[in-house]
Amino acid sequence: MSDTAVRVRELRKRYGDVVAIDGVDLDIARGEVFALLGPNGAGKTTTVEILEGHRRRDAGEVSVLGEDPGVAGRAWRSRLGMVLQSATDAAEMTVREMVHHYAHYYPRPRDPEHVIELVGLTGKADARTRNLSGGQRRRVDVALGVLGNPELLFLDEPTTGFDPEARRQFWSLISRLADEGTTILLTTHYLDEVEALANRVGVIVQGKVVALGEPSTLAGRSQAMATVSWTTADGDHSVKTATPTQVVAELSGQFDGEIPELTVTRPSLEDVYLGLIGDHS
Numbered sequence: 142m143s144d145t146a147v148r149v150r151e152l153r154k155r156y157g158d159v160v161a162i163d164g165v166d167l168d169i170a171r172g173e174v175f176a177l178l179g180p181n182g183a184g185k186t187t188t189v190e191i192l193e194g195h196r197r198r199d200a201g202e203v204s205v206l207g208e209d210p211g212v213a214g215r216a217w218r219s220r221l222g223m224v225l226q227s228a229t230d231a232a233e234m235t236v237r238e239m240v241h242h243y244a245h246y247y248p249r250p251r252d253p254e255h256v257i258e259l260v261g262l263t264g265k266a267d268a269r270t271r272n273l274s275g276g277q278r279r280r281v282d283v284a285l286g287v288l289g290n291p292e293l294l295f296l297d298e299p300t301t302g303f304d305p306e307a308r309r310q311f312w313s314l315i316s317r318l319a320d321e322g323t324t325i326l327l328t329t330h331y332l333d334e335v336e337a338l339a340n341r342v343g344v345i346v347q348g349k350v351v352a353l354g355e356p357s358t359l360a361g362r363s364q365a366m367a368t369v370s371w372t373t374a375d376g377d378h379s380v381k382t383a384t385p386t387q388v389v390a391e392l393s394g395q396f397d398g399e400i401p402e403l404t405v406t407r408p409s410l411e412d413v414y415l416g417l418i419g420d421h422s
């Protein structure tokens with residue numbers, strides 16, 4: 142079995158005059174959690190839909206779990222899990238009925254009761270899905286996405302509408318799936334989600350990948366200048382420096398004890414991301 146889950150070369154897609162994907166290359170290894178970031182309309186969903194076999198490409202090579210999604214059949218599809226951007230229709234069925242029902246579609250499903258517990262819906266298992274809140278309904282989507290025990294899971298903005306606690310629970314679910322070896326392709330607008338979950342991140346702007354790397358080192362982040370800040374009776378001070386340890390050592394000689402309100406920061410992933418988007422738009 143190949144170590145590569147997803148391989149994309151020179152992918153192109155237009156909608157009429159709109160160039161949605163403009164020569165994307167992408168490699169995702171098996172077992173990796175890969176995040177696609179980008180502003181609205183950048184081409185993330187189109188890319189994911191092509192990888193899922195839901196949309197035809199105009200040009201380029203695509204291989205997902207060793208097959209071309211444009212022609213692959215049902216056996217291939219059963220190895221994928223999907224949480225699409227648009228939520229599953231609300232229904233008269235209860236959560237339990239729905240999860241048990243969909244389990245029949247897969248050759249080797251997870252235990253439906255275990256999945257309900259995994260997504261934190263045990264207390265709502267007998268509620269009709271139309272009576273669930275937006276965030277709870279999204280958890281049903283996630284339950285259906287992981288039900289088939291997928292080798293590769295697509296998550297398109299999975300935590301939109303989640304409250305902070307639900308997002309944390311979801312993150313631990315994703316980490317568990319990743320630990321079990323599931324490859325995950327995530328699109329999101331939440332930078333903290335990327336930092337918490339992703340091994341690697343690709344930033345896509347106007348249909349092109351403009352940066353690729355680990356969240357901690359993306360676009361030279363780890364080598365970027367640090368900012369040392371502190372406060373005195375004169376007011377707030379800050380210095381940008383490549384040698385923050387030295388600055389702090391010098392400052393500590395000037396103060397008797399603690400340096401007031403000392404902080405040392407490097408650019409956040411959000412700073413780096415906004416810089417990348419600004420440079421390419």
Ligand SMILES: Nc1ncnc2c1ncn2[C@@H]1O[C@H](COP(=O)(O)OP(=O)(O)OP(=O)(O)O)[C@@H](O)[C@H]1O
Pocket residue numbers: 156159160161179180181182183184185186187188
């Ligand atoms: N079915 C369609 N018909 C015509 N144009 C489309 C269609 N789907 C997407 N587009 C256009 O293609 C471009 C890429 O859209 P896409 O949905 O892939 O972006 P995205 O990165 O997923 O955005 P978002 O973060 O808003 O979900 C946008 O300019 C969009 O308007």
